[in-house]
Amino acid sequence: MKHKLIGPFTQVVSLANLPMKGAIEDEALEIIENAGIVIDENGKIVEIGDFASLLIHQYSEIEGIEGDAVLLPGFVDCHTHICWGGNRARDYAMRVAGKPYLEIAKAGGGIQDSMRKTREASEEDLIGVTQQRADRHFSRGVTTIEVKSGYALDIDNELKMLRAIKNADTFTKADLVSTCLAAHMKPKDFEGTSKEYLDRALENLLPKIKEEGLSNRVDIFTEETAFNQEESLYYLQKAKELGFEITVHADQFSTGGSKVAVEVGALSAEHLEASGDEEVKLLAASDTVATVLPGASLGLGMQYPPCRKLLDAGACLAIASDWNPGSAPMGDMLTQGALLGAMEKLSTAEVFAGMTFRSAKALGLTDRGRLQKGMLADMQMYPCADYREILYNQGMLLPSKVWKKGE
Numbered sequence: 001m002k003h004k005l006i007g008p009f010t011q012v013v014s015l016a017n018l019p020m021k022g023a024i025e026d027e028a029l030e031i032i033e034n035a036g037i038v039i040d041e042n043g044k045i046v047e048i049g050d051f052a053s054l055l056i057h058q059y060s061e062i063e064g065i066e067g068d069a070v071l072l073p074g075f076v077d078c079h080t081h082i083c084w085g086g087n088r089a090r091d092y093a094m095r096v097a098g099k100p101y102l103e104i105a106k107a108g109g110g111i112q113d114s115m116r117k118t119r120e121a122s123e124e125d126l127i128g129v130t131q132q133r134a135d136r137h138f139s140r141g142v143t144t145i146e147v148k149s150g151y152a153l154d155i156d157n158e159l160k161m162l163r164a165i166k167n168a169d170t171f172t173k174a175d176l177v178s179t180c181l182a183a184h185m186k187p188k189d190f191e192g193t194s195k196e197y198l199d200r201a202l203e204n205l206l207p208k209i210k211e212e213g214l215s216n217r218v219d220i221f222t223e224e225t226a227f228n229q230e231e232s233l234y235y236l237q238k239a240k241e242l243g244f245e246i247t248v249h250a251d252q253f254s255t256g257g258s259k260v261a262v263e264v265g266a267l268s269a270e271h272l273e274a275s276g277d278e279e280v281k282l283l284a285a286s287d288t289v290a291t292v293l294p295g296a297s298l299g300l301g302m303q304y305p306p307c308r309k310l311l312d313a314g315a316c317l318a319i320a321s322d323w324n325p326g327s328a329p330m331g332d333m334l335t336q337g338a339l340l341g342a343m344e345k346l347s348t349a350e351v352f353a354g355m356t357f358r359s360a361k362a363l364g365l366t367d368r369g370r371l372q373k374g375m376l377a378d379m380q381m382y383p384c385a386d387y388r389e390i391l392y393n394q395g396m397l398l399p400s401k402v403w404k405k406g407e
Contacts, residue, residue: 007036043405074143086117126164141380150181222257295328335395
């Protein structure tokens with residue numbers, strides 16, 4: 001079997017042996033100094049150790065690293081909406097100027113604006129913009145990206161979005177994981193009730209998605225302005241019966257979504273800005289990942305989720321970008337993680353865990369997010385000598401190299 005040696009790295013921050021749930025102190029981090037990493041022809045890690053000791057063996061290839069270099073696992077962004085048409089720059093300008101959402105919507109903005117532009121876009125257009133955004137994410141160390149539909153909100157165009165995501169996955173180096181979010185909200189041009197809209201998706205959309213292999217994940221926005229708890233439970237339980245994995249947009253503006261997520265056994269409950277002590281306790285006692293989206297807090301000018309409380313209670317906390325055209329247009333995962341850590345008093349280990357193996361858990365993935373034997377060699381390298389410099393620079397220190405399966 002062909003093996004490749006890469007190194008030497010000043011530090012390898014493996015994230016091995018860290019717990020999946022609860023608080024983590026930086027002293028728990030495994031830091032391997034002057035290290036090399038051996039990768040097999042399938043893109044999996046064979047060994048990590050002292051570079052000089054590894055160098056005495058024979059390899060089919062040696063990839064040399066010069067200068068100071070800190071190696072981390074690739075980031076896993078478990079919540080994005082990077083497949084959309086148009087932009088909402090006008091909405092953003094109105095919102096930061098203090099205009100309420102209803103006024104923005106009356107002026108033709110809001111999610112309905114993204115819906116119109118996404119419906120108008122061709123599948124080729126959506127493949128192109130999704131690939132561009134995924135490539136930018138990859139260049140900044142994000143090697144796995146979840147991508148939701150949900151900006152089309154009718155059968156044909158939701159399928160168009162999911163096909164575009166599937167096709168974009170073949171053109172970008174990052175892995176794209178698609179999620180059907182047809183239950184983002186009931187579109188204004190659907191004349192029936194919310195339940196009738198959900199039934200239409202269950203009967204006409206989800207079977208087609210299964211048939212074409214477009215996604216194995218279903219999401220719903222559980223909120224007073226979208227779908228209530230009863231509607232959400234009904235839809236998610238039916239989707240689960242069809243064989244889909246479940247995730248929930250939960251507790252963004254009001255509570256209830258995290259309760260739905262735990263009750264239905266969702267992989268993750270995502271947002272959590274409105275979560276209180278009861279929701280924290282509920283999530284911590286469950287196997288549902290608490291996924292927080294600092295980009296939405298920044299974009300909307302609202303409070304961060306109670307991350308410190310969630311970790312101290314024993315929850316599995318994932319950090320994702322929520323990259324979307326409305327509430328989270330920045331899309332820079334590292335900047336968001338650094339700012340969230342400063343505001344919520346998270347250790348470097350907690351931020352890195354939240355953006356790697358804990359985020360992978362939110363996608364049901366167990367083969368990435370740590371640098372250890374048998375895991376995918378999805379990796380990113382920073383031009384510094386001390387891993388603490390990465391968050392210290394708050395997103396201004398970018399990876400100088402990114403590997404997907406060792407390439």
